[in-house]
Amino acid sequence: MPKSSYYYQLKQIKAPTKYAALRARILELFAETSKRYGYRRIHALLAKEGLCVSEKIV
Template identity: 40%
Template sequence: LARSTYYHQLNAMNRPDRDASLLGLVREAFENSGRRYGYKRVHLELRGMGIRVSAKRVMRLMTRHGLVPLLKRARRYSSYKGEIGGEAPDNLVNRDFHAEGPNRLWAADLTEFRIPAGKV
């Protein structure tokens, strides 16, 4: 360990914490949110109060002092609701498409296309 490094660290430990005043404001914004805001929204709250501070500095303060939101982020939106109609119908044709008479065998092909106006 270099001599200059030792004395630099010794002096650094005696210096006052420059984030002490900011920590109170961060903690207040965090508690006012019901402990739900992360560092990004706390940073926006501080900006709304007219305090200019880096978002990374807010993140470091919150991490160092254990100010962690209660809930993680919301789930991503998915419109999938599961299989519709329950079970698949029985396969009565078994790939034998020859009909014994008119209106005895009907087949259909369902295809979905995505176009800018929506699904077709």
């Protein structure tokens, strides 16, 4: 493996994801709904809260 690729991957692992806060909120909503809601309903709940995200992210 090239040295540059190794350090690039290492940096990517340590970097925080840009959806970390959103992912936490999605997991909260999923737990609040007794783990019964799928991505469509979770997406609708996020839209009601004013969070405009794609269904692909949910």
